[in-house]
Amino acid sequence: MTESNIAIELINVDKHFGAVHANDKVNLSVRSGTIHGIVGENGAGKSTLMSILYGFYQADSGEIKVFNKEFRATSSKQSIEAGIGMVHQHFMLVDNFTVLENVVLGSEGGALITESLSNARIELKRLANEYGLEVELDIAVEELSVGMQQRVEILKGLYKGAKVLILDEPTGVLTPQESDELFRIFEALKKQGVTIILITHKLREIMSITDHVSVMRAGKMVAHRETSQTNPEELAELMIGRKVLLNIKKSKAKIGNPVLVAKNLEIENEQGLKRVSNVSFEACSGEILGIAGVTGNGQGTLLKALAGILPISSGTIEIMGETITSKNTLNPEQLRNLGVAHVPEDRQRMGMISEFTASETALLGYHNDKNINQGVWLRRASVKANCESIMEAFDVRPNNPNLMSSNFSGGNQQKLILAREFERDPDVLIIGQPTRGVDIGAIEFIRKRIIDMRDTGKAIILISVELEEIMSLSDRIVVMCDGEITGTVNGTDADEATLGMMMANALESDDELTGIKS
Amino acid sequence: MSEIFLSTVLTLDASVRVCIPLIFASMAGLFAERSGVVDIGLEGKLLMSAFIAASAAVVFGSPWVGLLAGIIASSVLAMVHGFASITYKGNQIVSGVAINILAAGLTMILSLAWFKKAGITPTLKNDQRFLSIDLPGLELIDNIPIIGVIYRELISGHNILVYLAFAIVPIVWWVVFRTRFGLRLRAVGENPKAVDTAGISVESLRYKALLIGGILCGIGGVYLSTAYNAQFVKDMTAGSGFIALAALIFGKWHPYKVLAACFLFAFLDAISIRLQGIVIPGIGEIPVQLIEATPYILTIILLAGFIGKAVPPKASAQPYIKEL
Numbered sequence: 041m042t043e044s045n046i047a048i049e050l051i052n053v054d055k056h057f058g059a060v061h062a063n064d065k066v067n068l069s070v071r072s073g074t075i076h077g078i079v080g081e082n083g084a085g086k087s088t089l090m091s092i093l094y095g096f097y098q099a100d101s102g103e104i105k106v107f108n109k110e111f112r113a114t115s116s117k118q119s120i121e122a123g124i125g126m127v128h129q130h131f132m133l134v135d136n137f138t139v140l141e142n143v144v145l146g147s148e149g150g151a152l153i154t155e156s157l158s159n160a161r162i163e164l165k166r167l168a169n170e171y172g173l174e175v176e177l178d179i180a181v182e183e184l185s186v187g188m189q190q191r192v193e194i195l196k197g198l199y200k201g202a203k204v205l206i207l208d209e210p211t212g213v214l215t216p217q218e219s220d221e222l223f224r225i226f227e228a229l230k231k232q233g234v235t236i237i238l239i240t241h242k243l244r245e246i247m248s249i250t251d252h253v254s255v256m257r258a259g260k261m262v263a264h265r266e267t268s269q270t271n272p273e274e275l276a277e278l279m280i281g282r283k284v285l286l287n288i289k290k291s292k293a294k295i296g297n298p299v300l301v302a303k304n305l306e307i308e309n310e311q312g313l314k315r316v317s318n319v320s321f322e323a324c325s326g327e328i329l330g331i332a333g334v335t336g337n338g339q340g341t342l343l344k345a346l347a348g349i350l351p352i353s354s355g356t357i358e359i360m361g362e363t364i365t366s367k368n369t370l371n372p373e374q375l376r377n378l379g380v381a382h383v384p385e386d387r388q389r390m391g392m393i394s395e396f397t398a399s400e401t402a403l404l405g406y407h408n409d410k411n412i413n414q415g416v417w418l419r420r421a422s423v424k425a426n427c428e429s430i431m432e433a434f435d436v437r438p439n440n441p442n443l444m445s446s447n448f449s450g451g452n453q454q455k456l457i458l459a460r461e462f463e464r465d466p467d468v469l470i471i472g473q474p475t476r477g478v479d480i481g482a483i484e485f486i487r488k489r490i491i492d493m494r495d496t497g498k499a500i501i502l503i504s505v506e507l508e509e510i511m512s513l514s515d516r517i518v519v520m521c522d523g524e525i526t527g528t529v530n531g532t533d534a535d536e537a538t539l540g541m542m543m544a545n546a547l548e549s550d551d552e553l554t555g556i557k558s
Numbered sequence: 559m560s561e562i563f564l565s566t567v568l569t570l571d572a573s574v575r576v577c578i579p580l581i582f583a584s585m586a587g588l589f590a591e592r593s594g595v596v597d598i599g600l601e602g603k604l605l606m607s608a609f610i611a612a613s614a615a616v617v618f619g620s621p622w623v624g625l626l627a628g629i630i631a632s633s634v635l636a637m638v639h640g641f642a643s644i645t646y647k648g649n650q651i652v653s654g655v656a657i658n659i660l661a662a663g664l665t666m667i668l669s670l671a672w673f674k675k676a677g678i679t680p681t682l683k684n685d686q687r688f689l690s691i692d693l694p695g696l697e698l699i700d701n702i703p704i705i706g707v708i709y710r711e712l713i714s715g716h717n718i719l720v721y722l723a724f725a726i727v728p729i730v731w732w733v734v735f736r737t738r739f740g741l742r743l744r745a746v747g748e749n750p751k752a753v754d755t756a757g758i759s760v761e762s763l764r765y766k767a768l769l770i771g772g773i774l775c776g777i778g779g780v781y782l783s784t785a786y787n788a789q790f791v792k793d794m795t796a797g798s799g800f801i802a803l804a805a806l807i808f809g810k811w812h813p814y815k816v817l818a819a820c821f822l823f824a825f826l827d828a829i830s831i832r833l834q835g836i837v838i839p840g841i842g843e844i845p846v847q848l849i850e851a852t853p854y855i856l857t858i859i860l861l862a863g864f865i866g867k868a869v870p871p872k873a874s875a876q877p878y879i880k881e882l
Binding site: 094095096097115116117118119120121126128132133134135136137141142144145146147148150151152153154156196 | 736737738739740741742744745748749751752753754755756757758759872880
């Protein structure tokens with residue numbers, strides 16, 4: 041490795057956020073024209089490090105060199121000028137702007153935009169040809185699919201002259217096919233000499249696409265490897281610092297009688313749009329039924345209807361001997377009393393109230409319980425005891441019931457919510473995205489608990505966008521696309537390719553080419 | 559027939575006069591809200607600039623000095639709003655309300671201190687005011703039937719600030735939709751993070767938007783006390799700032815639609831004066847208060863989604879806090 045072909049060099053970069061040491065004397069060097077992966081658990085400091093490089097945050101101390109030149113950015117402007125582009129995990133796009141306007145924003149050229157826009161149009165055509173990044177330019181970004189929006193982000197970077205492109209968890213929102221397409225784009229960029237830094241926690245991606253990989257753990261850079269010289273097991277171990285069992289062992293399911301039977305369900309979402317149609321399935325005691333699909337294909341709406349949050353417009357749901365129809369609805373409290381527990385998809389917004397203490401979050405939904413509520417006042421002692429026992433059972437850290445819910449890490453928040461529902465010993469458990477944004481240690485813990493619940497004869501409906509999660513937990517898998525069930529497979533027979541095809545069922549039409557959502 | 563025609567033209571003419579502060583204030587609000595800052599303090603800025611303009615015109619004997627002073631007064635308040643809600647990320651509604659209260663109080667105290675009268679400035683002489691100007695060709699066109707009346711009563715014979723107000727609307731449109739500043743302004747009101755990561759300062763953009771708003775709102779206030787009237791009177795804005803805000807929502811933050819909304823609300827105001835005391839057979843006397851409340855009622859109906867939908871800039875009222 042000679043001096044001249046290093047694109048990015050970080051030397052002892054250090055960053056604190058209050059008491060949190062987000063980056064602890066981090067060193068990194070990225071060779072020009074390569075794909076460099078950075079892996080680490082959530083909260084390991086990857087995004088912070090890249091945001092420092094992109095000028096979004098400033099490091100407390102340390103040195104940064106870009107193409108061997110000293111570099112100190114106080115805003116993203118300097119980073120862009122130095123040739124660094126970033127595609128954030130949550131896209132930085134103005135939804136009601138056209139693709140063209142989004143790309144031009146911040147590098148307009150002149151004070152009037154008519155000319156800037158027409159110049160940009162020509163330049164974008166060229167970039168699209170060169171890298172195979174076709175996007176319709178005059179369409180509002182909100183009309184585009186997630187995969188296309190990501191292309192717009194990449195184009196934004198290239199248009200601004202990026203020679204180094206940082207991508208933060210780029211495949212989190214994509215179908216397997218869209219991910220493959222993204223990797224094809226990576227190869228094309230690499231061929232043209234663009235350096236790519238890929239932040240991810242998916243080891244499969246690291247192994248298949250990167251040249252080099254660096255591992256972060258708890259704010260520190262713990263290892264650098266050539267991808268060809270390492271393997272997923274080693275990387276996983278480096279990430280969490282001990283051996284983990286990613287494929288959780290489970291015994292064969294002892295499947296009992298159906299306890300939840302859904303027939304011909306049609307459901308509208310909060311905006312009155314039909315998101316689920318003609319969906320039928322049954323969940324039996326002692327099994328985990330996985331519902332797979334790309335985000336936004338009706339699983340979320342289905343989950344809400346099963347939990348009593350949304351009414352169904354037609355069809356029936358039979359739960360524990362009760363029949364729910366569009367006329368005869370049960371609210372979440374009635375469902376809970378029947379023995380149906382619900383872990384919502386969006387933990388921050390529906391699972392807890394971040395400004396509440398842990399003990400208050402731990403009683404949400406069960407606040408009418410006789411032990412806790414004696415009419416007017418809550419029994420503070422029981423509230424606290426309830427929370428303590430939950431924290432004990434699920435190893436929630438720190439085990440302080442008086443701490444604000446928002447001060448727990450994502451994994452511990454999720455454990456608290458899961459514990460709240462599990463500890464009531466329900467017969468049916470409806471779980472949405474149990475491990476979204478949760479670190480590997482907690483993932484393992486949570487998945488084991490879900491399997492334990494199954495083994496005690498509960499029926500579990502698991503909705504997740506993580507294919508790997510669905511595959512490793514489910515006894516049966518139902519795949520949804522565009523509000524309908526596009527396939528059902530046994531857990532043991534499932535493979536990623538088949539599921540991926542089922543998940544993309546409706547995308548086989550011409551729409552795929554332009555990326556416009558129908 | 560000709561009497562009804564003349565009466566209509568005169569009502570429209572009155573609407574034009576009432577419309578002017580609404581136009582300035584709503585265009586000011588348009589800049590602020592497009593940048594993501596809610597500006598409920600339009601009323602206070604109008605009032606403050608009306609007072610300062612009238613005072614300066616009396617003391618220095620020139621409406622132009624009054625204009626300048628009014629603009630400065632309103633801009634200072636706009637910067638106070640910016641300081642609280644942009645730099646210190648305070649609640650924009652609270653800051654705006656504070657400005658309204660501050661203006662109401664300050665105008666009383668200062669008028670007492672400067673002119674020994676609470677809430678009133680001395681009456682302005684003609685050379686201290688913006689006076690009506692006749693447009694060229696009046697004698698020629700005056701003799702043509704119908705067009706002559708319209709030209710004489712409706713188009714000609716206004717002061718310079720009236721013509722400025724109507725000229726400003728297409729300029730605002732051009733700035734918002736055809737310039738780099740406008741592109742960034744619209745972006746920062748929708749998604750400030752996208753602007754920040756594109757290497758543009760969110761704070762500076764929002765300050766600029768508020769400053770432009772301060773200047774425009776200032777001219778509106780100057781019009782009230784030195785052109786439409788000839789002195790400052792306590793609470794003379796009479797809710798114009800709030801009606802302008804309603805017009806902004808009613809016009810969906812689009813300059814031309816906002817202009818139309820301003821004119822509609824001004825027209826309702828003008829006929830409410832004309833209809834005062836008129837008895838309609840079978841119904842009785844028209845309650846003027848009802849007509850005066852119409853702008854607010856229409857806005858509520860709009861916000862409830864009965865006539866189209868008013869979608870404000872997405873980042874409106876949210877202070878920008880840098881985080882991932």
